[in-house]
Amino acid sequence: MLNPARDPAFGQRLVGTLLLLALLAPTFVLTGFNPFVLFHQDTWQVWLGFVAGFLPPAHGTDFLGEVLRETVTTLASATLGLALAVAIGLPAALATSRALDAARLTAEPPSRLAETAKSLLRGLLVALRGVPEIVWALLFVRAVGLGSLPAVLAIGIAYGGMLGKVYAEILESQPAEPARALAASGAGRLARFAWAALPQALPELVSYSVYRWECAIRASAVMGFVGAGGVGQLIDTSLKMLNGGEVSTLLLVFLLLVMLTEAISQLCRHALDSRAGTTGIAVATLAAVLGSWWWLRQGWPNDAFDFASLGHFAVEFFPPAHDAALLTSAAHGILETLAMSLLGSALAFVGGALLAVPAAGRFGATLKALSRLLLNLLRGVPDLMWAALAVLAVGLGPAAGVLALTLHTSGVLGRLFAETLENAAPEPERALLAAGAGHFAAFAYGQLPQVLAQWVAYTLYRWENNIRIATVLGIVGAGGIGTQLYLALSLFQQTTAATLIIAMLLLSWAVEALSRALRRRMES
Amino acid sequence: MTRLTTTLASAALLLSAGTAFAQDVLRVSAIPDEAPTELARKFAPLGAYLEKETGIKVQFVPVTDYAGVVTALTSDKLDMAWLGGFTYVQAAQRGKVIPLVQREEDTKFTSKFIASTASGANSLKDLKGKSFAFGSASSTSGHLMPRFFLQKEGIKPETFFKNVAYSGAHDATVAWVASGKVDGGALNSSVWDKLVEGHKVDLTKVKVIGTTPPFYDYNWTVRGNLDPALVKKITAAFLKLDPKNPEQKNILELQRATRFVPTKPDNYRGIESAAREAGLLK
Numbered sequence: 112m113l114n115p116a117r118d119p120a121f122g123q124r125l126v127g128t129l130l131l132l133a134l135l136a137p138t139f140v141l142t143g144f145n146p147f148v149l150f151h152q153d154t155w156q157v158w159l160g161f162v163a164g165f166l167p168p169a170h171g172t173d174f175l176g177e178v179l180r181e182t183v184t185t186l187a188s189a190t191l192g193l194a195l196a197v198a199i200g201l202p203a204a205l206a207t208s209r210a211l212d213a214a215r216l217t218a219e220p221p222s223r224l225a226e227t228a229k230s231l232l233r234g235l236l237v238a239l240r241g242v243p244e245i246v247w248a249l250l251f252v253r254a255v256g257l258g259s260l261p262a263v264l265a266i267g268i269a270y271g272g273m274l275g276k277v278y279a280e281i282l283e284s285q286p287a288e289p290a291r292a293l294a295a296s297g298a299g300r301l302a303r304f305a306w307a308a309l310p311q312a313l314p315e316l317v318s319y320s321v322y323r324w325e326c327a328i329r330a331s332a333v334m335g336f337v338g339a340g341g342v343g344q345l346i347d348t349s350l351k352m353l354n355g356g357e358v359s360t361l362l363l364v365f366l367l368l369v370m371l372t373e374a375i376s377q378l379c380r381h382a383l384d385s386r387a388g389t390t391g392i393a394v395a396t397l398a399a400v401l402g403s404w405w406w407l408r409q410g411w412p413n414d415a416f417d418f419a420s421l422g423h424f425a426v427e428f429f430p431p432a433h434d435a436a437l438l439t440s441a442a443h444g445i446l447e448t449l450a451m452s453l454l455g456s457a458l459a460f461v462g463g464a465l466l467a468v469p470a471a472g473r474f475g476a477t478l479k480a481l482s483r484l485l486l487n488l489l490r491g492v493p494d495l496m497w498a499a500l501a502v503l504a505v506g507l508g509p510a511a512g513v514l515a516l517t518l519h520t521s522g523v524l525g526r527l528f529a530e531t532l533e534n535a536a537p538e539p540e541r542a543l544l545a546a547g548a549g550h551f552a553a554f555a556y557g558q559l560p561q562v563l564a565q566w567v568a569y570t571l572y573r574w575e576n577n578i579r580i581a582t583v584l585g586i587v588g589a590g591g592i593g594t595q596l597y598l599a600l601s602l603f604q605q606t607t608a609a610t611l612i613i614a615m616l617l618l619s620w621a622v623e624a625l626s627r628a629l630r631r632r633m634e635s
Numbered sequence: 636m637t638r639l640t641t642t643l644a645s646a647a648l649l650l651s652a653g654t655a656f657a658q659d660v661l662r663v664s665a666i667p668d669e670a671p672t673e674l675a676r677k678f679a680p681l682g683a684y685l686e687k688e689t690g691i692k693v694q695f696v697p698v699t700d701y702a703g704v705v706t707a708l709t710s711d712k713l714d715m716a717w718l719g720g721f722t723y724v725q726a727a728q729r730g731k732v733i734p735l736v737q738r739e740e741d742t743k744f745t746s747k748f749i750a751s752t753a754s755g756a757n758s759l760k761d762l763k764g765k766s767f768a769f770g771s772a773s774s775t776s777g778h779l780m781p782r783f784f785l786q787k788e789g790i791k792p793e794t795f796f797k798n799v800a801y802s803g804a805h806d807a808t809v810a811w812v813a814s815g816k817v818d819g820g821a822l823n824s825s826v827w828d829k830l831v832e833g834h835k836v837d838l839t840k841v842k843v844i845g846t847t848p849p850f851y852d853y854n855w856t857v858r859g860n861l862d863p864a865l866v867k868k869i870t871a872a873f874l875k876l877d878p879k880n881p882e883q884k885n886i887l888e889l890q891r892a893t894r895f896v897p898t899k900p901d902n903y904r905g906i907e908s909a910a911r912e913a914g915l916l917k
Contacts, residue, residue, distance in 0.1 A: 352670055506766060506817070588801065603729065
């Protein structure tokens with residue numbers, strides 16, 4: 112136990128902690144998150160009843176057949192969605208990457224028209240990736256009907272915007288000499304791309320795309336929450352019906368799927384080292400994309416690509432509503448979203464730190480293995496799925512959002528924290544122990560100062576991420592501005608929905624700009 | 636130029652042929668007011684019957700989203716759908732649709748207010764400051780009408796209850812109340828009776844604390860441009876369903892109908908004004 116006599120800075124620490132809690136107090140009020148509710152007897156009864164229902168996992172043949180079908184659909188939607196994203200992102204990168212600009216490679220003055228077009232295209236990409244993929248899915252579910260097509264389009268569009276930016280940056284990070292040589296001999300943009308930039312950047316492009324494919328599978332698995340098919344749809348139904356046995360089977364399947372994709376992507380990265388491996392990847396990719404198309408196509412309506420009705424649908428969103436009542440409630444939604452993300456990240460810092468210490472092996476191998484397993488579970492289940500589960504534990508509203516963010520982020524941070532602990536130099540702590548310090552004091556003075564700055568940096572980065580996630584948790588009933596968006600779309604109040612989406616975009620841009628500015632200041 | 640026009644025109648024709656093609660399959664769906672598996676089970680014999688009566692293949696398209704059914708019907712992606720009163724009003728506002736028939740029960744439909752026995756509530760007033768669940772936000776008997784009648788009693792859900800949740804479906808609302816996840820809720824009387832009859836609800840945990848006055852609810856609606864001859868056949872098929880015929884009795888029982896009667900848009904004026912008053916329709 113902590114012994115104040117052994118910790119000279121105990122008073123300071125106490126004051127610091129209390130000050131931090133006082134700063135966080137408004138977020139507790141705003142989100143209505145009461146940690147003590149979690150320890151209430153009532154909550155535990157509901158929760159235990161539900162968890163007891165988890166066992167045994169459902170294993171009826173019909174049910175398993177359905178799970179298998181939907182799992183394949185989830186995989187296929189992610190694969191086809193990513194193919195669409197590459198089809199959007201690669202040409203966009205080709206058009207916008209500064210690495211291919213003649214002005215940078217030769218002395219030729221830039222054409223104003225081309226520069227304007229490029230800026231416009233970059234702006235479009237920002238908008239595509241600024242709207243979260245689950246919101247795209249919700250919109251497409253309404254526009255093109257249900258099933259897997261909305262999931263494919265949502266992943267394609269949101270990830271297309273992301274790939275366009277990252278691909279362009281990857282091209283920019285390569286040595287410019289080959290492109291310059293080609294440019295000097297009069298080769299066009301496409302030739303500079305195909306013969307200079309692409310061959311250099313290929314391994315990195317592939318490796319990033321594979322990473323995005325992993326993300327796409329996680330995204331695809333939760334799209335069923337808005338009616339876009341896949342495993343998520345089954346989880347949504349089972350959760351609503353409080354059928355714990357089905358939920359546990361589905362969660363197990365989902366975790367297996369995540370592990371499988373991680374293994375496949377590892378394999379891909381290794382295969383890139385050899386020529387035969389590269390060909391293998393190309394063939395496998397082609398087969399996977401065609402197979403996905405074939406599998407999903409059967410479920411799509413014949414007139415799936417009815418662009419006229421898509422157009423009608425889009426027009427309904429204009430002009431965005433802007434009455435005072437809506438703006439006030441949107442502002443409140445934003446505030447709630449921010450409070451959720453802040454409190455969730457702060458609690459996850461504590462949770463991550465508490466789990467990181469055993470996960471770094473400080474309390475023996477058994478505890479290390481157990482805490483690692485827990486971390487993987489927390490991290491492996493997507494935030495939106497945690498939110499749907501948290502709604503059961505603490506009821507609908509922002510408190511569930513806070514719990515979901517805390518759980519998922521604790522898993523992410525705990526793993527990162529454990530790594531920093533393992534990498535920290537052990538000597539200072541040993542020296543303190545040798546000098547007769549207690550275990551706690553030795554840890555607090557020998558280890559913690561080495562890692563704390565890194566921990567805070569990781570947490571701030573996750574917070575930025577969590578703000579974006581908090582905007583969509585409302586879709587499953589976990590508070591924030593997403594709740595309002597879901598309701599508006601359910602009641603066909605499209606102009607209201609437009610305003611809320613714009614508010615989400617502005618929030619996401621503001622956070623991105625702020626964090627970029629902060630990072631620049633910290634670097635300089 | 637003329638050649639281009641001809642090409643474009645024929646392309647347009649080909650495209651429109653895709654939608655206006657002679658009906659070879661009837662695409663049918665229903666708002667997901669119960670679990671998807673339950674909807675499919677309920678529909679199977681009715682689908683087979685309609686197939687026999689109309690001579691057209693009937694395909695049930697499962698949809699998990701209320702608003703999705705409305706959009707699909709008004710954008711001609713579905714031919715016929717089972718809609719609630721409110722979803723019908725939404726569809727009629729967004730495109731041309733024709734309501735055909737409804738169950739006799741739908742002409743005097745009601746909703747139940749329920750509470751968990753653990754909450755100790757015996758009336759709506761007792762639920763003040765407790766949590767409350769509606770079904771789907773787009774539901775007539777699970778949200779709109781209960782909300783409307785609550786407001787008539789001077790109860791504004793958002794301020795009267797501690798928090799207001801949307802469970803998504805009628806059977807989910809019962810599951811939530813039974814588990815103690817929320818203290819009270821509202822759902823359609825028909826589903827409540829079915830759950831009670833089938834012993835799917837533990838009456839020591841959940842009890843009814845109120846019933847709404849009657850209103851018009853569910854109907855079967857087709858898209859406005861469906862072939863009139865086919866519309867006639869479908870309507871006739873529904874109307875002649877006879878409880879004396881054992882096979883048809885099964886269909887009616889699954890639909891929880893004594894028989895089907897014709898319906899008309901005017902029946903839903905009341906729902907429309909209730910939706911406006913409750914602020915769910917602008």
